[in-house]
Amino acid sequence: MTRKHTTERAMILTAPEHPVLLHDALQRIGCGELWSTGPGVDLRPELLPALLSPLLHGLQQELAYKHRLGRGPAVRLRVGVHVGPPASRAAVHRLLEAEPVRELLDRSNPEVTFVVAAITPSARALLGERAPELVTAETGKGLVHLHVPQPSGRLLALRAGR
């Protein structure tokens, strides 16, 4: 596959208020050097397939640890994953507000599931066979692929019923 845009970047974005958390999660999986100050991880697209699943699990484990410490309210994170020109960040943040993404948090146990991920079609195409288990949903502005590293509550019931 040839890439038309050499400026394309893979982006793993979270809400901007948790930069330390992302750094902790990267450190946890042994990739601390990928961290740079900012609301997300911005990396060469070819690194994304190997990084995505470990990082989402790292975030889940990091938030579970913080929850065990019980310092302040539990943080639950929506993570957007996209491949494209850097200018498309805003679109990823809009994606995170979409109903199917929010529903994943609503339907899971708030003491068990701390991370849900929304993966855009361009990122999904790049992940290929290394994509984690995904459910595809319609946001009203296109398709999104959803992944929950540690499902719980009604998400498990839905999965069992499939």
Place this chain on the structure above:
Amino acid sequence: MVTVQDWDRLLAAGQVRRFGQGEELLRQGAVGDHVLVLTVGRVKVLRAHENGSQLLVALRAAGDLVGEMASRGRGVRSATVVALEPCTAHVVPAAEFTPLLTRHNLYSPFTDYLTSKLYESVPYGVHLVHFRPAQQLARLLSEVVALAGSEVADPLRIPFSQEALASALGMARSTVSEAIAALRRDGVLTPGPALSVADPDRLAEHTSHTM
């Protein structure tokens, strides 16, 4: 994760048992399928390594279940659980526990509880292996302090020897001593010789790298 009523039902189904500091609540390999509902005190969960050493896999405290894996499996304990301080538990036989889950629609929260404990299949220190030694120590100490219940006389005291901390984190004893000395110089731990936290907030800051 469950309502107060359901928690009370669980407690009522069990016999109260007290354990002294250092006493085993469960032993790995033993046959038994009762579940322990912890109401007082912290415990450490250890799993025997092939070379005979005992590795920390988790910490649990009041409000946690212990032995819940065997209640669903073959009835053989998968880990040894040791009291870090005087503990109280309600011992619920599996024959009571399982019907209780069914009767009160508790399978979903129980399954969630089990899945949330799956990370314990790996030793505690393995999860932290990529953090710097000082961060690893701060993380273990922070969790120990966070799990201290209101009944604990001195919640900031760490009920682990330096030896046990080194073993739990898979670190050299000298590395742990250096990290402890640094935290003492910083005023995060008390001067010693007993291991005690002076400033839990600053200890929490040491769990991350961006200081």
